[in-house]
Amino acid sequence: MTTGGAGCTATSQIHAGYEPQAPYRPVAVPIYQTAAYEFPDYASARRMFALKEPGFTYTRTGNPTVAVLEQRIAALDGGVAALATATGQAAVSIALLTLVRSGGHIVASSKLYGGTVDLLTDTFKDFGIEVSFADPADVGAWAAAVRPQTRAFLTESIGNPLATLQDLPAIAEVAHGAGVPLVVDNTLATPVLYRPLDHGADIVVYSATKFLGGHGTTLAGAVVDGGRFAFSAYPDKWPQLTRPKRRYGGEILWERHGHGAYLALARSKYLHDLGPSLAPASAAQILQGLETLDIRVARHAQNTQAVVRFLAGHPAVAAVHHPSVPGHPQAGLAVRDFPRGAGSVFSFDLAADPGQVGPFIDRLRLFKLVANVGDTRSLVAHPAAMTHCRLSREQRAAAGIAETTIRLSLGLEDAADLVADLAQALAGLTGDTCPAAAPPAAVVHAGAPAEAHTGAHTGAHTGAHTGTEA
Ligand SMILES: Cc1ncc(COP(=O)(O)O)c(C=O)c1O
Incomplete structure (x- = not known):
């Protein structure tokens, strides 16, 4: 049976990229826990090192378990x-470093994950790469920034x-008019809700740590190449792909790999030289999560509908930032481009003093x-103090993040329990004690005393951390 699979289908989630092999024909993808591979002979080793023959040489640049994950996501x-x-x-970093070198420039959305903003404004600045931020709602701003x-x-x-959300085809048109590819981080949508390559994007990146794995156990990322961007049409812009390279025996990557050249460079130079490779056991964890992706995403979407409806009608909530809310500026885009829902990670603003944010979060028991x-x-987070704490006030304002903005990532629990937990925590703001709204204790506490839970919220961290994760 051929199991390539076209489109984001339940079948390809489970089968793409893997065919059980003799003699044991393991039905689940085996974990090839090996650092390296024995070459059949000296001549093969030479050809593989010269990149003239495909094959696995060392797990930093390729591994059979990881390769199944790569094929499945593609x-x-x-x-x-x-x-x-x-x-x-690492996926965002490698996707961009393969395109942009010292002296180069990136146009980026002003509404990005805080860790990506750190990468762009701090580390890439050190590398001599400049970045201009543009409002994703203002296509003209992207054109002006080129x-x-x-x-x-x-x-x-x-x-x-x-x-x-944004009008991706319109931004893609501006990018292509400027002769550059559009890179889209599709972490929060997943290919179940949105396939950026179908809407004009050229390269897609993921934190697979999130919905692709889905279980919150394993870090991973991915870069997907649509293979359509014609680097050869602008040879002066892309010497790394269109000029002979000593590293590749004087060959031109575009001539050798054609539309696979971008990822060939990403793997053979950046993954090879910088080394942020995915461990085979981690790849197996993500593969296991992927098998149920569409079912999980549908349940996340159902919970989102219920929670957004509840929050939008609550007097202690000033605004709900989800495109399904009537009157939201991107409600039309959501209907046009996200028929299965616009994701389950979103924010809302408390109609309260910023000093109420901490007590509100500490009152939550299920989140x-x-x-x-x-x-x-x-999950709940406070972007201004956590994921986006390194942004300047101006950057946070441009990103639409207030001191009272609370981010939620809705899980797979019962919607009624999620609403009840939010209701009892919001009741503290309105002075309504409403004990009947509290979620069932057995569900909430699951053996952990409330004090221990609150203590974890208020700073019993001991491990090293940088404060902008996720
Ligand atoms: C949209 C987005 N992109 C990239 C990342 C970075 O992913 P990771 O934490 O797997 O390095 C995150 C992390 O939260 C994210 O939310």
Whole structure:
């Protein structure tokens, strides 16, 4: 049976990229826990090192378990190939470094995950790469930001944390008019809700740590190449792909790999040299999660409908930032482009003093205060103090993040329990004690005393952390 699979289908979630092999024919993808591979002979080793013969040489640049994950994600997104990485952060970094070198420039959405903003404004600045931020709702701002040195456009299909959408085909047109590819972080949408390559994007990146794995156990990332961007049409912009390279024996990557050249460079140079490779056991974890992706995403969407409806009608809530809310500026885009829902990670603003944010979060019992999204569990975060704490006040204002903005990532619990937990925590703001709205204790506490739970919220961290995760 051929199991490539076209489109994001339940069948390709389970089968794409893997065929059980003799002699044991294991039905689940085996974990090839090996650092390296024995070459059949010296001549093969020479050819493989010269990249003249395909094959696995060392797990930093390729592994059979990881390769199944790569093929599966590429199939789900309709890409020609994918590259797996140790984290989503590594995927974003490698996707961009393959395009932009020192002296280059990126046009990026002003509404991005805070860790990506850190990468762009701090680390890439150190590397001599400049970034201009443009409002994703203002296509003209993207055109105005283009410079001769621009080498990439970057946005998120659903922005973290405000669930911002944009007219992606219109932004893609501007990118292509400027001769540069559009890179889209599709972490919050997943290919179940949105396939950026179908809407004009050229390269897709993921934090697979989130919905693709879905269980909150394993870090991973991926870069998917649509294989359509014609780097050869602008040879002066892309010497790394269109000029002979000593590293590749004087060969030109575009001539050798054609539309696979971008990912060939990403793997053979950036993954090879920087080393953020995905471990085989982690790839197996993500593969296991992927098998149920569409079912989980549908349940996340159902819970989102219920919680958004509840929050939008609550007097202690000033605004709900989800495109399904009537009157939301991107409600029309949601209907046009996201028929299965515009994601389950979104934010709302408390109609309260910023000093009420901490007590509100500490009153939540079912929602966990966690710097992550896309878990089976419902999670809460305070972007201004956590994921986006390194942004300047101006950057946060441009991103639409207020001091009272609360981010939720809705899990797979019962919607009624999620609503009840939010209701009892919001009741503290309105002075309504409403004990009947509290979620069932057995569900909430699951053996952990309330004090211990609150203590975890208020800072019993001991491990090293940087405060902008997820
Ligand atoms: C949209 C988005 N992209 C990338 C990342 C980075 O992913 P990772 O934490 O797997 O490195 C995150 C993390 O939260 C994210 O939300």
